[in-house]
Structure formats: C-alpha cells, structure tokens
Amino acid sequence: xxxxxxxxxxxxxxxxxxxxxxxxxxxxxxxxxxxxxxxxxxxxxxxxxxxxxxxxxxxxxxxxxxxxxxxxxxxxxxxxxxxxxxxxxxxxxxxxxxxxxxxxxxxxxxxxxxxxxxxxxxxxxxxxxxxxxxxxxxxxxxxxxxxxxxxxxxxxxxxxxxxxxxxxxxxxxxxxxxxxxxxxxxxxxxxxxxxxxxxxxxxxxxxxxxxxxxxxxxxxxxxxxxxxxxxxxxxxxxxxxxxxxxxxxxxxxxxxxxxxxxxxxxxxxxxxxxxxxxxxxxxxxxxxxxxxxxxxxxxxxxxxxxxxxxxxxxxxxxxxxxxxxxxxxxxxxxxxxxxxxxxxxxxxxxxxxxxx
Amino acid sequence: xxxxxxxxxxxxxxxxxxxxxxxxxxxxxxxxxxxxxxxxxxxxxxxxxxxxxxxxxxxxxxxxxxxxxxxxxxxxxxxxxxxxxxxxxxxxxxxxxxxxxxxxxxxxxxxxxxxxxxxxxxxxxxxxxxxxxxxxxxxxxxxxxxxxxxxxxxxxxxxxxxxxxxxxxxxxxxxxxxxxxxxxxxxxxxxxxxxxxxxxxxxxxxxxxxxxxxxxxxxxxxxxxxxxxxxxxxxxxxxxxxxxxxxxxxxxxxxxxxxxxxxxxxxxxxxxxxxxxxxxxxxxxxxxxxxxxxxxxxxxxxxxxxxxxxxxxxxxxxxxxxxxxxxxxxxxxxxxxxxxxxxxxxxxxxxxxxxx
DNA sequence: ACCCGAACGGAGAGCGCTCTCCTGTGCGGT
DNA sequence: ACCGCACAGGAGAGCGCTCTCCGTTCGGGT
Numbered sequence: 001x002x003x004x005x006x007x008x009x010x011x012x013x014x015x016x017x018x019x020x021x022x023x024x025x026x027x028x029x030x031x032x033x034x035x036x037x038x039x040x041x042x043x044x045x046x047x048x049x050x051x052x053x054x055x056x057x058x059x060x061x062x063x064x065x066x067x068x069x070x071x072x073x074x075x076x077x078x079x080x081x082x083x084x085x086x087x088x089x090x091x092x093x094x095x096x097x098x099x100x101x102x103x104x105x106x107x108x109x110x111x112x113x114x115x116x117x118x119x120x121x122x123x124x125x126x127x128x129x130x131x132x133x134x135x136x137x138x139x140x141x142x143x144x145x146x147x148x149x150x151x152x153x154x155x156x157x158x159x160x161x162x163x164x165x166x167x168x169x170x171x172x173x174x175x176x177x178x179x180x181x182x183x184x185x186x187x188x189x190x191x192x193x194x195x196x197x198x199x200x201x202x203x204x205x206x207x208x209x210x211x212x213x214x215x216x217x218x219x220x221x222x223x224x225x226x227x228x229x230x231x232x233x234x235x236x237x238x239x240x241x242x243x244x245x246x247x248x249x250x251x252x253x254x255x256x257x258x259x260x261x262x263x264x265x266x267x268x269x270x271x272x273x274x275x276x277x278x279x280x281x282x283x284x285x286x287x288x289x290x291x292x293x294x295x296x297x298x299x300x301x302x303x304x305x306x307x308x309x310x311x312x313x314x315x316x317x318x319x320x321x322x323x324x325x326x327x328x329x330x331x332x333x334x335x336x337x338x339x340x341x342x343x344x345x346x347x348x349x350x351x352x353x354x355x356x
Numbered sequence: 357x358x359x360x361x362x363x364x365x366x367x368x369x370x371x372x373x374x375x376x377x378x379x380x381x382x383x384x385x386x387x388x389x390x391x392x393x394x395x396x397x398x399x400x401x402x403x404x405x406x407x408x409x410x411x412x413x414x415x416x417x418x419x420x421x422x423x424x425x426x427x428x429x430x431x432x433x434x435x436x437x438x439x440x441x442x443x444x445x446x447x448x449x450x451x452x453x454x455x456x457x458x459x460x461x462x463x464x465x466x467x468x469x470x471x472x473x474x475x476x477x478x479x480x481x482x483x484x485x486x487x488x489x490x491x492x493x494x495x496x497x498x499x500x501x502x503x504x505x506x507x508x509x510x511x512x513x514x515x516x517x518x519x520x521x522x523x524x525x526x527x528x529x530x531x532x533x534x535x536x537x538x539x540x541x542x543x544x545x546x547x548x549x550x551x552x553x554x555x556x557x558x559x560x561x562x563x564x565x566x567x568x569x570x571x572x573x574x575x576x577x578x579x580x581x582x583x584x585x586x587x588x589x590x591x592x593x594x595x596x597x598x599x600x601x602x603x604x605x606x607x608x609x610x611x612x613x614x615x616x617x618x619x620x621x622x623x624x625x626x627x628x629x630x631x632x633x634x635x636x637x638x639x640x641x642x643x644x645x646x647x648x649x650x651x652x653x654x655x656x657x658x659x660x661x662x663x664x665x666x667x668x669x670x671x672x673x674x675x676x677x678x679x680x681x682x683x684x685x686x687x688x689x690x691x692x693x694x695x696x697x698x699x700x701x702x703x704x705x706x707x708x709x710x711x712x
Numbered sequence: 713a714c715c716c717g718a719a720c721g722g723a724g725a726g727c728g729c730t731c732t733c734c735t736g737t738g739c740g741g742t
Numbered sequence: 743a744c745c746g747c748a749c750a751g752g753a754g755a756g757c758g759c760t761c762t763c764c765g766t767t768c769g770g771g772t
Contacts, residue, residue, distance in 0.1 A: 012494065014728055025752045030730060040750070057495040061420035062728035065757045068367075070417070075477070092465060096458025097656050099449070106448030109479060116488065120474045121431070123465060132472065138368065139413040141428075246660070300453050304602070370758055381722045386760060394720070418758035421727045714772090722765080727758105734753080742744090 013054040022050035033058060064140065073327060074142040075108055075119035076133055077101065079150030091125045095150070098243070098271070099299040100316060104148055104170065107320025119146070124156050137165045144168070144327045146320075152213050166330040168323045172343070174215055180326045182319045182344045186216055187223030189312040189348030193266045193294040194227035196310065196350055202264030202292050206237035208251040208276060210268040217243075220268045220296060237262070241272045245301075248272025252279040263291055264356070270295040270302045273309050277355065281306075292356035307354035319346055369410040378406035389414060420496065429683060430498040431464055431475035432489055433457065435506030447481045451506070454599070454627070455655040456672060460504055460526065463676025475502070480512050493521045500524070500683045502676075508569050522686040524679045528699070530571055536682045538675045538700045542572055543579030545668040545704030549622045549650040550583035552666065552706055558620030558648055562593035564607040564632060566624040573599075576624045576652060593618070597628045601657075604628025608635040619647055620712070626651040626658045629665050633711065637662075648712035663710035675702055 015026045015033075022029065024043060031039050032047040039047075050056075064070050077095050095101055108119055120142055124130045133156070136142055144166035147156060152174035160167040161179045169181035197205050207224050210217030221238070228236050237259050239251035248267055252275060255262065265280075267273035273295030277287050285291045287307055295302055298313035322344050333340030371382045371389075378385065380399060387393050388403040395403075406412075420426050433451050451457050464475055476498055480486045489512070492498055500522035503512060508530035516523040517535045525537035553561050563580050566573030577594070584592050593615050595607035604623055608631060611618065621636075623629035629651030633643050641647045643663055651658055654669035678700050689696035 012496075015730095016728080026729080027731080027753080028751060031751085034730085036731090038750070043751085057491055059421070059728050060495050060497045061417045061426070062757090063730075064417035065415070065421055065728080065759085066730045068757080072476070074474075092462030093455070093458050093656060096452060096461060097455055099453055102449050102452025105452060105477065109448060109477070113479075113485070113488070118430075118476045118478050118488075118492065120428070121461065121465070121477045122474050123469075129469070132469070132474075135413055136474065139416050140368075141416045300449060371760095372758080382759080383723080383761080384721060387721090390760085392761090396720070399721085415758050418727090419760075421729085421758080422760045424727080716769105716771090718767105718769085720765105720767085723763090725760105725762085727760090729757085730755105732753105732755085735751090737750085738748095740745105740747085 012059075013056045014059070015056075018047065018050045018054050018056045021054055022047045068140065069331075070140055070143050071117055072142045073112070073117065073119055073324070074122050074133065074136060074145040075105065076122045076124050076145050076147045076156070077150070078124040078130070078133075078147050078154050078156045080125060080154070092123060095123075099301060100297070101148070103299065103316035104320045107317035108146060108324050110317065111321040111324040130156055130159065134159060134163060134165070138163070143331050146170070146323050146327060149173075150214075152215055166327060166334060166340075168327045168330065170319065170323060172215055178341055180330055180341050180343055182322045182326065182346065184216075184314050184319070184346050184348055186219035186348075187226065189296060189314070190220045190223030190266070190268075191227040192348060192350045193296065193312055194224050194231070196352070197264040197266060197292055197294060197356060198228075198231055198233075200264070200288075200292055200356060204259065204262045205233065205264035205266065206239070206255045206259060206262050208239050208241045208248055208255070208265065208267040208272050210241060210243045210272075212240055214243075217268060224266055241268070243269050243271060245271045245275040248275025249279050250275075252276035256280070256283055256285075264293075265291060266294045266296075268296050270297045270299045270305070270309055270311055273311070273355070274301050274305045277305055277307070277309075288354065288356050294356045298351050302351070302353070305355065310353045310356040311351050313349040313351045315346055315349075319344075322346075368415075369412045370415070371412075374403065374406045374410050374412045377410055378403045424496065425687075426496055426499050427473055428498045429468070429473065429475055429680070430478050430489065430492060430501040431461065432478045432480050432501050432503045432512070433506070434480040434486075434489075434503050434510050434512045436481060436510070448479060451479075455657060456653070457504070459655065459672035460676045463673035464502060464680050466673065467677035467680040486512055486515065490515060490519060490521070494519070499687050502526070502679050502683060505529075506570075508571060522683060522690060524683045524686065526675065526679060528571055534697055536686055536697050536699060538678045538682065538702065540572075540670050540675070540702050540704055542575035542704075543582065545652060545670070546576045546579030546622070546624075547583040548704060548706040549652070549668055550580050550587070552708070553620040553622060553648055553650060553712060554584075554587055554589075556620070556644075556648055556712060560615065560618045561589065561620035561622065562595070562611045562615055562618050564595050564597045564604055564611070564621060564623040564628050566597060566599045566628075568596055570599075573624060580622055597624070599625050599627060601627045601631040604631025605635050606631075608632035612636075612639055612641075620649075621647060622650045622652075624652050626653045626655045626661070626665055626667055629667070629711070630657050630661045633661055633663070633665075644710065644712050650712045654707050658707070658709070661711065666709045666712040667707050669705040669707045671702055671705075675700075678702075 015029050019026045019029045032044050124133045148170045157173045157177045161177045172183045209221045239254045241247035241251040267276050280291050295309040295311035298311045302309040302311045330340040371385050375382045375385045387395050388400050480489045504526045513529045513533045517533045528539045565577045595610045597603035597607040623632050636647050651665040651667035654667045658665040658667045686696040
C-alpha cells in the first residue's frame with residue numbers, strides 16, 4: 001500500500017500516474033493517447049478510463065522536447081513602423097484597423113483550430129522585433145511562420161529563408177526568395193473590374209491605386225491599364241492612394257478636380273472605394289447613376305458602404321488557410337533542401353452589388 | 357581530438373556544446389545565460405564568447421519542462437458565436453472590425469514584448485473552443501490568460517477561476533468571480549459627457565446606449581442618466597444600439613423620428629457616434645451647430661469621424677498593459693489561495709474636438 | 713598559522729514525454 | 743511437433759535544461 005505513495009505530488013497527473021492506475025506501462029499509455037500502433041481494445045479502454053479518472057493532460061513541453069516540434073506557429077505582421085514606442089503602438093492599431101488582417105487571422109485560426117494548434121501573434125516592424133521573431137523560431141518555440149508583410153522592401157522573408165526556417169508569405173515577395181507564398185491573380189481581378197465598368201457603358205474611367213511600392217498595388221494598376229488599353233482606352237487617369245479610407249477620399253477629390261466628367265472609378269481596395277463614394281456623394285454625384293464605382297477585396301467595408309460596393313472578391317480567409325496548409329507541408333519537408341516550397345495563386349471573382 | 361566528435365549532431369547547439377567550447381560546465385553556462393548568481397567576470401566573458409561562437413539559443417521546451425513555466429500567455433477573445441464554421445469565421449471578422457481589439461492587442465504586446473513574451477491568440481466562442489482554452493492552460497502551454505469577453509453571460513471566467521488558472525479579465529464580470537480585472541469608471545465617463553453637453557447649452561439631450569446585456573453598456577447609461585438627473589433632467593430619450601456603426605445609425609434615426617427637436621446626443625461608443633453623425637447630416641442637421649454629439653472610447657474612429665468627435669477617452673492600451681501586469685503578478689502567486697487577485701479601475705477623460 | 717564562512721564552479725538528478733529496442737506470446741506453415 | 747514470424751507490451755535511454763547539493767578556493771578574523 002504505502003510502497004509508492006500516490007498523489008503525494010500535488011502537481012498535475014503525468015503519464016506515469018495514468019499508467020499506474022491503468023496497470024500498464026508509460027509506453028502503452030503514450031501509444032493510446034497518441035493513437036500510434038495497435039493496442040488491445042480492452043487495454044485501450046482501461047487507459048482511456050484511467051485518463052478520465054486522473055484528469056490527465058499531456059505536458060506539451062515534455063512532448064516538444066523529444067519530438068522537436070512545438071505544435072505552434074507564429075503569425076507575423078511584418079513591415080516598417082517607427083522605432084519609438086508610440087509609433088510601434090500606432091503600427092499595431094493601424095494594422096488592425098484594416099479588416100484585411102481580421103480575415104487573415106480568421107482564416108488561419110479556422111485551419112489551425114481543428115488541429116489543436118494556435119497562432120502566436122508577433123509584430124516585426126523594427127529590427128529588434130525581427131530578431132525576436134527569428135530567435136523565437138530558432139529556439140523551437142514555433143515550428144514556422146506565417147508572414148504578412150505591409151511593405152515591399154520587408155527584409156524578413158529573406159532573413160527567414162536564409163536561416164532555413166519554414167515560412168509562408170501572404171503575397172509574392174518583391175524580390176524572388178525561395179519561400180512559399182499564396183497570392184491572388186491581381187491582374188485578372190483588375191481586368192474584371194475594367195470589363196465590368198466598360199460593359200456598363202462607362203467611357204471616362206479613372207482609377208485610384210494602392211501604394212505603388214507594394215506589389216499588389218502595382219499589379220492591380222497594371223492589370224487595369226492593360227485591360228483598358230485592350231479595349232481602346234490607352235489613357236486612364238490615375239491617383240495614388242494608400243489603401244486607407246482617407247487616402248481614397250483624397251485621391252477621389254483630386255481625380256474629380258482634374259476630370260469632372262468621369263463616369264467610372266476603379267479603386268484598388270474597398271476602403272478607398274468607400275472613401276471615394278463618400279466624396280462623390282458630397283460633391284453631388286450619384287453612385288452608380290453618375291459615377292460607377294468598383295472596389296477590390298470584398299471586405300466587410302464593401303457591404304457596409306453606401307451604396308453597397310460592386311467589388312472584386314479576394315478570398316482572404318481561404319488564402320490564409322492555404323498558407324497554414326503550405327506551412328505544414330513545408331515543415332514536414334524541413335530536411336529537404338528547399339523541400340516543400342510551393343505557391344498557390346487564387347483567382348478573383350467579381351461580386352456585383354449596387355455601386356456599379 | 358577525436359575523443360568527442362564535435363558538431364557531429366546536425367541539430368542546433370545546446371548548453372553542452374557551449375560549455376565545451378567555453379571550457380566550463382553546463383551549470384555555469386546556464387547561470388551566465390540566466391544571470392543567476394555571481395559568476396567570475398572572466399568566465400562570464402568566455403561563456404558569452406562561446407554563446408556567440410556557437411550561435412546558441414536556449415531551447416524553450418527543455419527550459420519549460422523543468423521550470424514549469426511556459427513564458428507564454430493566451431489572449432482569449434471570448435463570447436457567443438454560432439456553432440457553424442461560417443458563424444465562427446464571422447465571429448473573428450466581427451471581432452477585428454472593432455478597433456477596440458486592435459488597441460487591446462497593441463497594449464498587450466507593448467507590455468509583453470520587452471519581456472520577450474508573445475501572446476497566443478485564441479477564440480472561445482463555442483463550448484469546444486472553450487475546452488481547448490482550458491486544456492491549453494492546463495497542459496502548461498500558457499501560464500495564464502487575458503480574457504476579453506463580448507458577452508455578459510460568458511462562462512469562461514467562472515470556468516477559469518474554478519480550475520484555479522491564472523487569468524485577468526478586461527471589464528468586470530457580470531457576476532462576481534474571484535478573478536482579477538481591469539475596468540474603466542464608465543459612470544464617471546458618462547457623467548463627463550453629460551456635463552459637457554449641458555455646459556455647451558444643450559437642453560434636449562438623448563442617448564444611444566450600448567447593448568444593455570453588457571455591463572459597460574448598462575454603466576454608461578446609468579452614469580449618464582444619474583448626471584442628467586442631478587442637473588434636473590429626469591427624462592432622457594434612449595435608443596439601444598449594439599456598439600456597431602450600423603446600430604448607431606438606426607438608433608439615431610429612431611431618436612430623430614421621435615424627438616426631432618433634440619440638440620445633443622451621447623453615444624456609448626465612437627462607432628455608434630460616427631453612425632449618428634452620418635444620419636444627422638443626411639437629415640440636414642449640422643454637427644455640432646444643430647446637434648452636438650459626444651462619443652465614448654476615443655478610438656481611431658473618433659478622429660476619422662466627420663466632424664472629429666468629442667469623446668470620452670478610454671485608455672485601452674494602458675488598460676491592456678495593466679492586464680498583462682496583473683496576470684504576471686497573479687502567476688507569481690499561483691500557490692496562494694486567491695493570491696494576487698486584484699483589480700484596477702481607470703479614470704476616463706474628456707477629449708474635446710469638434711462634434712460637441 | 714589556524715579555522716570558519718562566504719563565494720563560486722561542477723556533478724548529477726531529474727522534469728514528462730517519446731521511441732527504439734527487446735521480450736514474450738499466439739499463430740501459421742511445413 | 744518444430745521453427746519462424748508478426749505483433750503487442752515493457753524497459754529504458756535520453757531530449758536540453760535547471761537547480762540542489764557538494765567540493766574547492768580564498769579571504770579575514772583571532
């Protein structure tokens with residue numbers, strides 16, 4: 001009886017405790033818990049009962065130590081913020097004010113949760129923060145990283161690739177890096193917008209671009225121009241925005257001042273399209289009767305807009321889930337040189353509502 | 357030379373490797389790395405050099421295994437969502453569409469990052485998700501939880517308290533639970549709003565409340581009513597909103613329909629105030645000349661509003677940082693029964709801009 | 713010169729888990 | 743009846759780290 005005092009340690013139950021209760025060895029309990037190899041159904045039952053009786057939960061640190069996997073991934077928002085604490089706080093707020101990141105998070109969690117994994121949220125807007133991300137991965141705290149960059153010249157992808165750390169990017173990196181990514185066929189999306197506006201009968205069409213130092217901004221503009229040119233519109237008035245609502249308002253105001261007769265606008269994202277609608281309304285133009293507006297993303301802002309936006313759907317949640325899937329694949333091929341590096345390009349889709 | 361082949365294991369360097377290079381024992385390296393006890397400066401220097409030479413990074417799993425601390429905390433967004441996958445995705449999107457959560461995240465990260473900690477993001481909107489959170493904490497994957505509830509009847513705080521897991525809430529729980537929290541003196545904030553509107557000369561003042569099944573919604577209404585009553589306004593027209601922009605628009609429309617003569621509105625958050633401003637403008641009222649509007653939160657929406665909102669500042673970032681601080685304190689007193697349970701109430705502040 | 717204590721480095725025992733080996737058992741083929 | 747094989751379960755060696763305990767050294771008080 002008293003040969004081995006049980007429950008003398010106040011800590012949570014361990015495999016050893018479960019094994020003692022079930023009358024089997026640690027190894028067997030481990031096999032049952034992890035569903036590895038065949039175990040006699042009767043013994044399986046006994047182990048399960050013992051697990052329930054003791055309230056056993058596997059200790060993740062111990063498991064990670066031997067498997068060398070953390071079962072954790074880092075969700076990194078990377079980009080350039082300031083170095084001061086105020087600017088860093090502003091970076092986080094700014095990031096979350098865009099519905100885009102909520103959708104990414106949502107998609108990632110949707111994929112990870114059924115697999116009992118959870119993302120660690122990190123920002124990498126300064127050099128020091130970037131080092132923290134790398135250290136975090138190197139010390140095995142996370143098995144890989146999902147990276148969303150806000151700037152084209154973000155050094156993080158290169159750093160991760162050089163260090164051989166598994167990572168997947170949202171959007172193709174500006175410079176080629178041996179790293180997986182998911183992206184959207186931005187040019188095709190912009191083409192859809194152009195063709196829709198033309199089919200509607202618009203003839204004096206302008207565009208509000210995203211920041212042109214971002215690949216997505218460039219591609220959407222290029223795709224739009226190409227499609228317009230192919231239909232005989234070699235010149236398209238352009239105003240550059242910054243993917244924010246405010247910048248959309250300013251860009252729209254500039255366009256209207258220079259081209260008061262325009263009858264169609266393609267904004268490179270919904271937030272800017274929303275700002276554009278507002279300015280148009282304030283300046284007495286009806287949307288879509290006088291000026292048709294097409295957005296991009298199909299974010300929550302599109303439906304909330306007055307009038308509801310016709311927009312190009314970017315399936316961000318699906319893309320984010322695909323990122324997680326690619327990362328998992330990449331992690332399984334860690335030893336291979338460049339093993340498991342792959343990319344997936346999603347096709348956009350036109351969503352017709354009221355604005356065009 | 358070949359007695360102990362070095363570098364034969366391809367894996368990352370371990371304490372052992374560093375010790376060999378520095379010519380000391382594992383224990384000494386550990387002491388230097390963790391800054392525990394005094395170590396001869398010369399040896400310290402040698403160890404640091406060896407760490408740099410090997411590119412050593414401590415393995416977190418091994419450390420956690422023995423220290424029984426994960427150096428990780430969970431950031432949990434808790435509330436009621438649907439059970440279907442679509443509804444769960446919608447929950448995440450909805451959560452992030454409110455600038456509030458971005459500010460919380462920003463504040464938490466601001467506190468954790470200098471301490472080399474990073475939050476694990478979790479949602480707990482279904483029973484299964486809640487169980488995952490509890491399991492995550494129980495298996496030592498995180499040392500504690502920061503919980504932001506979106507509903508008053510959220511069972512998570514009680515579950516965590518019962519399980520004896522360290523946690524800190526944002527906002528006082530609807531029913532008393534032995535658990536730390538930070539909160540705002542909502543009543544005082546609402547009083548500031550009332551007094552400002554009255555001091556401005558408004559006499560027919562209405563309010564758009566938050567959801568009344570949320571403590572913050574109740575308290576802001578109660579505080580507003582009390583202050584108004586104290587100044588002789590026993591009756592205040594009320595329309596209930598849901599803390600979203602849309603609900604603010606609807607509430608404002610209802611109020612205007614019933615009380616066309618009103619000259620002041622207090623909205624229980626900025627998003628609803630923004631919606632209210634929009635409706636007022638659409639119905640030909642000038643803000644603030646005809647109707648003064650006061651919001652609550654001082655979120656990014658306040659400055660973005662047209663006109664910029666006079667609002668009651670809730671220092672969300674500071675409050676979130678305080679949550680993290682309280683959680684750390686609570687974790688240091690894990691063994692004490694109810695040790696380290698404490699609450700901090702922040703004082704609101706009126707920020708005067710143009711809307712009132 | 714002696715002793716005691718403070719201070720610092722090393723040895724080694726685990727933390728809880730997985731996984732490779734090994735042993736025992738039941739079954740088929742010849 | 744024998745051998746061998748497949749398979750289930752147990753034993754035990756670590757994974758990389760921390761931390762207690764112990765040995766050694768050195769300084770100062772008498």
